[in-house]
Amino acid sequence: MTTATPARRRRPGAxxxxxxxxxxxxxxxxxxNLAFELFEPLLYLLAIGFGLGAVIGSVAGSDVPYPAYVAPGLLAAAAMNGAVGETTFRxxxxxxxxxxxxxxxxxPLSVADVAVGEVGWAVLRAVVAATGFLAASAVLGLLHSAWALLAVPAAALIGFAFGGAGMLVTTFLRNWQDFQYIQLVMLPMFMFATTFYPLSVYPAALRPLIACLPLYQAIELVRGVALGTFGxxxxxxxxxxxxxxxxxxYLAVGRLRGQLRP
Known part of the structure; x- marks a missing residue:
């Protein structure tokens, strides 16, 4: 007597x-359309990195020129915006x-396949945005080390983090008006997560709070590899x-199973 072999369970997201x-x-x-997504961070780089950088010179406590300090922060922000835009609005x-x-x-696609696919697409968009910005930074003479090429895989990780977060947030959105809450978080985080100045300028009591921001961690990663400081x-x-x-x-997949038809 033969027994049927159980069907092999497919890995979620396969x-x-x-x-x-x-x-x-x-x-x-x-x-x-990606050119328009790169326009904003490049505008910040030219206006603040080079404009204000002409007055500041180097970042306090280091010999890093201000434009070279700002560029990695803007690259991380571009990767974040690309990933969040894909997994929220779209x-x-x-x-x-x-x-x-x-x-x-x-x-045959499952809800897990959908969620992983959308986050994968967000990662790809983040990588393309980061590559474009990195190329522009090279043209402007802001890359001083070959380690800066690691900013591309760093952008992929940023895309994964913010893509997953964007998917989860989207499961809570009720209507288009709720998107204002996303901007209420994104804009202050962009301004205060050390994009334009180091953590040391903040009062000591605020530094742990700033360090908990996901964009701060993203900037730390890109800035570290771009400047060759692997601490x-x-x-x-x-x-x-x-x-x-x-x-x-993981949480987004669970919530989507309750919102999408299986």
Whole structure:
């Protein structure tokens, strides 16, 4: 007598590359939009990095020119904005208005495949944005070490962390008006997470709070590899961003299962 062999259980997210391939095909002719996404951080770099940098000179306590100090922070912010934009605005549109996932879930793709695929797409957008900004920084003469190339994989980790966080936040959004709460968090974080000045300028009581911000950790990672300073802060940032992305993605999958048709 023979017994049937149980079907091998598929790993959650195994078919996510199929959704990623779909997004690549659909967006083949829209990568020009990335130029507009890079315009804002480049404008900040020129206006503040070089404009204010002409007055400041070097960052206090170091010989790092101010533009070279600001550029990694803006690169991290560009990766963050690219990932968050993909997993909030576009995912919300697909859930509430396009009903895109209803058609996806009648295929062999699962909710986990959808979530992992969307975060994977956010990672790709973050990497492309970071690569473009890194190339612009090189043209402006702001790259002084070959270690700066590690900013690209760093951007991938940032995209994963903020992409997962964006997916989780989107599961709580009720309408378009709720997007103002995202901006209420994103803009202050961009301004105060040491994008333009070091942590030491803050009062001692505020420094631990600033250090808990995910963008601060992202900036620490990119700034560390861009300047070739591989201290403890870089390791902490890698662990922080990895755990944030994994935890947020796990929670997002659970919430999406209750919102999307299985």
């Amino acid at each position: 078919r996510a590359p199929l959704l990623l391939e779909r997004h690549l095909l659909v967006n083949t002719r829209t990568w020009v 995912v919300f549109l697909r859930i509430k208005h396009e009903r895109f996932y209803e058609s996806v879930l009648v295929t 403890q802060g870089v390791l902490i940032a890698v662990v922080y961003l990895g755990l944030l992305g994994a935890a947020a993605l």
